[in-house]
Amino acid sequence: MSKKNNELMQARIQRVVDAINLKEPDRVPVIPQMNPHFVSNQAGLTQKQVWYNGGKNLRATIKVLRQYDWDLYPGVSQCGFGHFYDVLEIQNFKWPGAKDPNSRLPDNRPFQAVEGEWMKADEYEECLEDPTGFFLRKIVAKQNLGLAAFEKFPGVDKFAFMGSGMDLAAAFLIDKDFLKMVRKINWYKLKLLPLLITQKPYKRKMESLGFPLGGMGGGVYMASFDRISDSVRGMRGTMLDMRRNPEELKKLCNVLAKATLRSMDSAKSLYESDDSEGVPKICFIPLHRGANSFMNNKQFEEFYWPSLTYMMEGMIARGIIPCPFFEGGYSERLEFLADFAKKHKGKMIYWFHDIDMKQVKDMMGDSICIRGNIPASLLIMGTPQQVEDYVKQNIEDCAEGGGYLIDGAIAGIPDEAKHENVLAIERAVKKYGIYRK
């Protein structure tokens, strides 16, 4: 890396660090996240190519992203994931080009999650008694038919003896379905390896250009309530549980939050980005069901917020910066958000979608770094001038004293955003977002 590019990179990282620490950097930082499909649209790749040709997508990502002057650049995700999804026979996603016609989307459609009721209401007791065993046998095995052998994973009685290894071997490790699965997973590893390796050249290339990677170094985690709603009980089931099985639901929320923190200490998540040195470890927490329209404040306070704040406090204790993404409207929740922010001054980022940014700044700007919120519709349909005006307004409303990061409102830069509108963001920042020369 040239000296100049190294200095550029350090300056970019410092901007982000200062903003999170609620200090004024030299200018307002721009840290857009995105799905890979913005890049593929710009580069003329189909989304199927993103999913099945990691190398091609990486080269396209470098080519597209180097056109922009940002302060953090996203890692590459989903590159080549299609192969693993096929091997795992994933049932709760649909993606472009899937081998199984039931999971297959047309070549140029973004992947989508499929919600389902994977656990029945009367299975709470079994799940709470042995969450790991239950998830392995009943959720993992059903959501991923390639891992269906885990259905037979034995209960603790089969390996709670002095001869635990022999017992487990007899009960499971010599099972023919399990052995078949292991052979398949070996193939999966062969495919996974090149993917992980190809991320290295991406990082090297971006850093040599002075572009630091970052934004998800603390991984991607979900609020417990959302995990249950998205992929355990389904939203319908979870919301019925709020009335019919409220204690069990709350218990499972707590169990999952605790498990999340434990796993942060012991296991690496596939979604942790390989950040450049010195970039704060940010944990992206996309929130789904906590928004205004899903529940009232009393329900939010009872079911949604406690396990989420517990998890975020655990992250803060581990030096990770939680970055909840408040998708949808959260105007009714601002008191909760402000109270929590005040307890953890300068330790988090709140990323907003649809909110009065000035109101947020006034309420909690002295304790939290705010991120967002250029509307997707503006980046897709608007003119560069409209984008510039929007960014200017946000800077006027949020930038004072530091603590503001510019990003899109939903998942960063939307897939169909126009190149000239994305360029307008940095132009606006350089015009209006300078704290000091």
Added chain:
Amino acid sequence: MTIMGFVEELVDLNEEAVRDQLKSRLDNGEDPIAILNDVKAAMKIIGDKFSEKEYFLPELIMSGEILKDIFDVLQPKLKEGAGGKSKGKIVLGTVAGDIHDIGKDIVRFMLDVNGYEVIDLGVDVTAEKFIAAVKEHKPKVLALSGFLTLAFDSMKEIIEKLVEEGIRDSLKIMIGGGTIDERIVEFVGADKYGDSAVTAVKLANEWMA
């Protein structure tokens, strides 16, 4: 036991009490139509509570669950055509490429309890399916839902094809969902954007009064 009791229990979502009362009313030989009218009255109140932000999604889902139980019991006893008069037809769906259904389902519920006949085409609905449904049902209103940004283009294509078919002007078109906002209305050629199911009812009332 009063009739108001049944409506109140239903509005309060007390499923056991509703089940007991339903059974005793039927055992007493009451006309299922009378019970159905009470159910409708209760659902209207639930819809109003949702509009007034007293009820939220958990309550709507719970009421849907109780309603399903009631209909399982009541349906065999009801004669054809007991549905009553609707305020008008609305065709609804999540547009092609998008499989999100939460917002659409809330809109359907709210339109339904406010007296509209809703033809719900489901999710990932193509222009061809919308056109066929519009031709078949001749609704006054078309409601397009979408959560992903790709929905912008899908909505545009659907409305363009309605124009090509010469049936665009027979309709009022409302759009809504996650990333949709006011800016999208003109781009896709719709009439109005609604930010909530309550707005959807308001627009339907304006258009079909």
